[in-house]
Amino acid sequence: MIAPHLLRNDLAAVCANLQRRGYSLDTATISALEKRRKEVQSECEKLRAQRNEKSRTIGIAKQNKEDASAMIAEVETINTRLTSADSDLEKIQSEFNALLLEIPNLLHDSVPDGKDESSNVEARRWSEPPQFDFTAQDHVALGEQLQLIDFPLAVKLTSARFVAMHGQIAQLHRALGQFMLNLHISQHGYREVYLPFMANTATLTGTGQLPKFEEDLFYAERDGLYLIPTAEVVVTNIVRDSIVAAEELPLKFVCHTPCFRREAGSYGRDTRGMLRQHQFEKVELVHISAPEDSYTALEELTANAEAVLQALKLPYRTVALCSGDIGFAAAKTYDIEVWLPGQDAYREISSCSNCEDFQARRMQGRMRRSGAKPEYLHTLNGSGIAVGRALIAVMENYQQADGSIVIPEVLRPYMNGAEAIRA
């Protein structure tokens, strides 16, 4: 949520910033609404102040056993006017609020301009795509030959866009998650958390999935709960409705969860394989930081995610997303793209964002420096990294001519020492 005072006092600047995203703000509606708000709210408060004052006088009169009926009649008149003014104000405020919740975050100055992903700016590149002296296969072909990835089974049990894995691929998948978690805990100073995989409306509103992106979520109607689309939702909401002491910052959390996404509107995209699934696992990194530290934190968080790929020796590049490609809640985002030989392309495997105070404002997440007023926190999140996609990357980058897959060294301890997966 953008700071309401910016919308009141600096509408033109807000509008210009959002324009960079290709988002046009309805300034006429907003300023008209704001003008009425000011009038009606003043009226309400004036009436209420009068009523409070009169009621107090009535109380005193009654204690002195005096007749207060004239004053009581007066307050009744005030109340009639107040009721109507109040309902006007409520309408205006809920309209304003609904508008506010649907406006994306302001962009950081360093975000490059551009309409779509073609304008993203490469920040760095690590290692080189492997050269094969045979034709590289994708993970679907590799998994089928090994008989360890089973899409028909997932369809039978559930539906399309789900996957079933057997044996050593299932184990490799688990190994990846365990490895990432341990790396972040032991090397990068994160605290592991285990949280619910379902979340309520307030939680999803806090991070910005609701109200605008409800169609992307799985919803359990009987219980009013949503399956989380990312651990970011539950982890970031740890600080919802709380005031964190400045000395405790930054908070750095790592959390391994399944993620559930309906993928509405992406029907034609990435239908082959397990690149885009309704259910996938992810190790998520979250920083809760003081405002002045959040951009340093973004670099750190991104580097922590990159460290996973470096340890796995998977080639990647890091790009700064341009204004048109950046997500709703983020002020700045780096995507990390891993090399996939099966697609002969770099594909997103992590997205690291600084949301500044956008989410903190929605969820009333604040910090306090000693003696000072509470201030909004800055929240950051990033995949560290997507486990399902990491599995694809390992399979495709470590494939051999005979269709076997060498297990990256750092994962072998999690694989009972096995060095390769063969049919």
Added chain:
RNA sequence: GGAGAGAUGGCAGAGUGGUCGAAUGCGACGGACUUGAAAUCCGUUAAGGGCUUUACGGCUCUUCAAGGGUUCGAAUCCCUUUCUCUCCGCCA
């Protein structure tokens, strides 16, 4: 799922219709005393919004789990919901 008890400030805990945003204690902060500290004493100490001010600030509204109701007036009375605890049932 059944029965009962609860939800008040950073924490503990009083408050059952009127000057209550709320006693008291703890904690925190400032000051006095002290070489320093402890102890003691004095003082300050909830959040959010609006209007106003160059600024210090001033005025005002809201908030005692949430929503609704009764009333001139609600932390206090009534209804609904949520959550917590205890007992029973079921369950990994």
